[in-house]
Amino acid sequence: MLGLQPFTPNYQQPFSLTVNTFPGRMALRAGSKMLRPGKDFIAEPNSGGGKAKGAVLYLDTLIFTAETAGTRFLRQELRHRIVVLRQRDAERIRTLPDSFAQHLDEAAARITLVSKLTASLSEQQAHQPRLHVLASSWPAATQYASTVVQAILRPNYPTQNVIGYLPGSVSPDSFIVITAHYDHLGHMGRRTYFPGANDNASGTAMLLELAAYYAQRQERPTMSIVFMAFGAEEAGLIGSHYFVDHPVFPLDRIRFLINLDLLGTGSDGITVVNGRQLAAPYHLLQQLNDSQHFVNSITARGRAANSDHFYFSERGVPAFFIYTRGGIAAYHDVDDRADTLPLTAFSGVFKLLVEFVDNLLRD
Template identity: 40%
Template sequence: MKIVIMTKQLFLLFAVCITFSTQGQEEYARKIIKKLSSPKMHGRGYVKNGEKKAAKYIAKEFKKHDLNKFNNSYYQKFEISVNTQPKNIKLNLNDTLQLIPGKEFLINPNSPSVKGIFSTICITQNELLVDSIFQKKLKHSENKFILIDRYGFNTLSKSEKNKITNIINYLCYNPNPKHKGCVIFTDDKLTWTAGFFESSKASFTIQKKINIDEINKISVDCDSEYHENYQTQNVIGFLEGKSKSDSTIVISAHYDHLGRMGTKTLFPGANDNASGIALLLNLAAYFSEPSNRPDYNLLFIAFGAEEIGLLGSKYYIDNPLLPLEKIKFLLNFDLAGTGDEGIKVVNATVFTKEFELLQKINRENSLLKKIAPRGTACNSDHCFFYEKGIPCFYSYTLGGISAYHDIYDKYETLPLTKFTEYNKLIQLYIKQL
């Protein structure tokens, strides 16, 4: 009788522990994502040292999980060139329409400083396709802003799209034409990027239905700051495996995002990629527990400067802290915050044996709805490792929210639908790799 009671009590205790640890994982993830996407982190970009604050926070978490340092530091520092807009940005049409940054317009992040009131010249995308009209308009554009009506772009043919994109790039970047800058009017979602050089022309994208023929002047005010040698960092920690083999599994995710556009517009980057860092730190927490120690060594890398061209991972591959040939496998996580439709795995069609194992573990434990295979794609920090012949996957969650590289990618609306299951899948996978 007593034994039965004990067993029942133990079972209850066990059940409570399981529930707590599962809840604990998601709770920890939420805490990390909330912190990393808060205004205090300034979008983890290059305004107000956002990326340094985020790196410091991650290093502190590494320390909590007792990860080992290299050369007495979790940081691997490197330099990049960046173009930023740290001060207030104003864009006004016809003296009457003040546009809302982030919501109604974006500045091209490579734009130089620009201030003043400029007259305009309008051109539709169909006119861009007719060389004679385009050249004629360009002739009369000196010191003006060219307004480009690009509404309905997605209904055009592929060749028309390519031609228009090339002409717009020419107008926005080529220093030779005499116009001051350009403004693209679109009905597409606004999607920002990071600036890495200073263009000779300022350009803006406006998402608002406006009859551009009625706009005859534009007032702009934007200060840009270009830094040729901006110091940023990867954050790296190491966990020794039980087997004492020198074979290492790398777990990576980028922590940087797009920062701020002006003083008021924040790009929080909750899904991209505070969520991937939350997964990485959860794995660090789990595997650093003595009872969960993996056989192989684990190298945790929170990459910097991904959004600006995968520069943190490029720096690491050129300056590895462990011999690259000791990497057994690399798992890179970017966009880990949904999962309603499962995950997609880049390189699944290359490393088929490893992909089958992932599928098998998922099936046996009924974790994610689907694990969809994808071929190679140089679209996140796994890319240079793959190019060096290192086996790797990059996985991202599917379904849920559509916010991406915009002001709406925030903690409050990030569902983390299948975070616990995703985390569990990767834990099991690392143990069996």
């Protein structure tokens, strides 16, 4: 494996998770219009499965301000209706008494009109089909709709982290760690696929480039360099959390961790999560870039639980999460494809990371 050595059998650290999946049919008709899965609609992460058809009921937004409207809504029969609501109203439901959300759960299906389709994963499953539909794709004043969704909740779904390392020549029990998540969202139904090119094939590609570079260098690194590809990041940072709870080497021996995610663009430079917390290494990164102009700009950000660095940081491991800015805006959708990635800063980020890691190895 690129000349790396394993910490575990076959380089793998197995674990399992519970995840809601959509392996089969997925269809939605609004009036006479058939909507396209992935383009016009997707399933909510916790959508249940089944068939639903019936008259459309548009949520009366007066329920948020008028008691009489709320009472009227709670008395409506929803079992054979498909409720349609706007995204902001779906969020506002949480501000009402629980009886409103419970009543919505009685509907045959629930449709939320959104401005962008952004898919995700869930470890739970509702009992009714729940869909997100592009507001621009939903025919105005639709009075009848039907949907079919196959959803299977899979407990104990098996996956793994993949880990390899290069042993250090001077301090083999001290580690520089480079991470990226290799998972994405996969299929939703038979015809919809989320490629995940920027999130996070780009970060995984950078990890592999760095692994190949350091494995092929004639001189061994002074400290051990570990390359970890995490599974189940999209399900809630589960792979990295599992590693932190079951480390294959001591966390307190990690001298620095660099997490790579969303590296397919870069016209606006890069952002460094934890840059505000870790002033000295951030200053080093800035100095290296100022002297050789690897990327357009570097921006520091504070603590954030938005990628696999997070649980390491929570355990006291010094860690950066680096991502690129600018370029395409595709994210968790069918348009995050390899052929759309400009890779504007990919080469520059690679060179900057090599300089940064080499400086860490000299400390």
